[in-house]
Amino acid sequence: MKKLIFIFLAAAVIVSSCGKPDAATPTFITPTPTITPTIQPTVTPVCISSNPTQKDIDRALAYTGGTFSKPDWEQSYTVNESAVDVLWQNISQSALVYLEALIKPCGYEEPDLNKDFSDENWKAVFANYESYKLIDECKTNDGLRLYEFKTHNQGFDYEVRYWVENDTDTRLIVTMIVFPIELKLLLDEYSSLLFPDYSTCP
Numbered sequence: 001m002k003k004l005i006f007i008f009l010a011a012a013v014i015v016s017s018c019g020k021p022d023a024a025t026p027t028f029i030t031p032t033p034t035i036t037p038t039i040q041p042t043v044t045p046v047c048i049s050s051n052p053t054q055k056d057i058d059r060a061l062a063y064t065g066g067t068f069s070k071p072d073w074e075q076s077y078t079v080n081e082s083a084v085d086v087l088w089q090n091i092s093q094s095a096l097v098y099l100e101a102l103i104k105p106c107g108y109e110e111p112d113l114n115k116d117f118s119d120e121n122w123k124a125v126f127a128n129y130e131s132y133k134l135i136d137e138c139k140t141n142d143g144l145r146l147y148e149f150k151t152h153n154q155g156f157d158y159e160v161r162y163w164v165e166n167d168t169d170t171r172l173i174v175t176m177i178v179f180p181i182e183l184k185l186l187l188d189e190y191s192s193l194l195f196p197d198y199s200t201c202p
Helices: 002-018 054-062 110-116 119-125 181-194
Strands: 074-080 083-090 095-103 131-139 145-153 156-168 171-180
Touching: 054 074, 054 083, 054 095, 095 181, 156 181, 171 181
Parallel strands: none
Antiparallel strands: 074 083, 083 095, 095 171, 131 145, 145 156, 156 171
């Protein structure tokens, strides 16, 4: 009889411990929004031809006006891809003026000019000189740049001024004047004729 009561109590404990099953906790699934990537239109710069036109040639030849005229100065020019180059030489004074009207077919910005007119560029510009040294550089608010150098070649010292002007959105005008260092007054005079407000760095 004790055994039967024990079995009965054990069964009651088991039943009471089981009780009602817990209600299932609902699981909420937050829907993941579908993200459709926005495809940005590719902006392709509108580029122009890099070949100089007659207008480019005329612009380069007329840029300095009559500043470097005969009989003191001899002028020559060449037309290359992306540039018109004009050279004036004054043999008696061992001086020269070099102008390059550059075409940037896809336009240019300030970082492009910083790269173009850097140490690598100067190595190319002064490749025919025995040595060169950048003395000063400056820039106006409207973007006109001036670089001043001292150079040495074949026993002579020269002073050089090198301007870079933003001519249009796709064109630059580069002007370089080279005079023997003892003719600095003439260099100053010609620099003032070309760039009266920026003949030398302040």
